[in-house]
Amino acid sequence: MAYVRFLTISLLLSGISFSEAVTRSFSVAKITTLLPNNGKYMFSVKRVAPAIEVAVKQVTRQRILSNVNLVVYYADSKCSISDGMNEAIDYYAKKKVDVFFGPVCDYSAAPVGRQIKYWNIPMLTAGAIAGDFGRHKKATFQTMTRVGPHINSLYQFMKCVLTTFNWRKVKLVYDPNGQGYITELFCHIATDGLHNGLRKNHFTHTYFKFHNPTDIFESMKTEIGTEYSGR
Numbered sequence: 001m002a003y004v005r006f007l008t009i010s011l012l013l014s015g016i017s018f019s020e021a022v023t024r025s026f027s028v029a030k031i032t033t034l035l036p037n038n039g040k041y042m043f044s045v046k047r048v049a050p051a052i053e054v055a056v057k058q059v060t061r062q063r064i065l066s067n068v069n070l071v072v073y074y075a076d077s078k079c080s081i082s083d084g085m086n087e088a089i090d091y092y093a094k095k096k097v098d099v100f101f102g103p104v105c106d107y108s109a110a111p112v113g114r115q116i117k118y119w120n121i122p123m124l125t126a127g128a129i130a131g132d133f134g135r136h137k138k139a140t141f142q143t144m145t146r147v148g149p150h151i152n153s154l155y156q157f158m159k160c161v162l163t164t165f166n167w168r169k170v171k172l173v174y175d176p177n178g179q180g181y182i183t184e185l186f187c188h189i190a191t192d193g194l195h196n197g198l199r200k201n202h203f204t205h206t207y208f209k210f211h212n213p214t215d216i217f218e219s220m221k222t223e224i225g226t227e228y229s230g231r
Helices: 002-013 018-025 045-061 083-093 106-119 131-135 151-164 186-200 213-218
Strands: 027-035 068-076 099-101 123-125 144-146 169-174 204-209
Touching (some): 027 083, 106 131, 131 144, 131 151, 131 186, 151 186
Parallel strands (some): 027 068, 123 144, 169 204
16 A cells, blocks of 8 residues: 555656556456346346456456456346347447457347447357357357357257167257246247257257146146157
């Protein structure tokens, strides 16, 4: 603290404000984090912000980025297709972003991921799990990097299990709104990815969508039955 006070006084006496000196000596990397404020989501701001703060402190302390100050902004994506894009445009227009962290929710990440290639701004996300993000990486999502698990990996695991036991007929039974605390329509996104993978690899499969538990119990005989059972 004594050294900081001495440095500040010295700068003031030389006619240079402390903030001006920092600006002259360091470049600033601006991180705009697009996450929902709503705490119901697994990747809400209150859950992710502490980890980002720890990472920034570690990078600064270890001088991994020499002469670079990391500044983090937080904006509420609301896991919304429109709000996430609106916040991204706002921060870009204000020149307050060098890299986007998030969005995580697929329907919020998709429009931002499509736009940023025209801005030449990178985006890192632990979400964007839908298969389309991988299939259209080169053409559409060029500056997006996914650092978390995604549906393509889930399908590869499922394919391995099916092939090991020589199972060729599959029935997908799902609630499209299931696991919504991860991202909106999580089970719909997951099933869509599995459906595309199974179709391309010539598995015989159908699907049944239910919106409440009573649907699946009442339809068990007709939707599952013996057609997909073993011997």
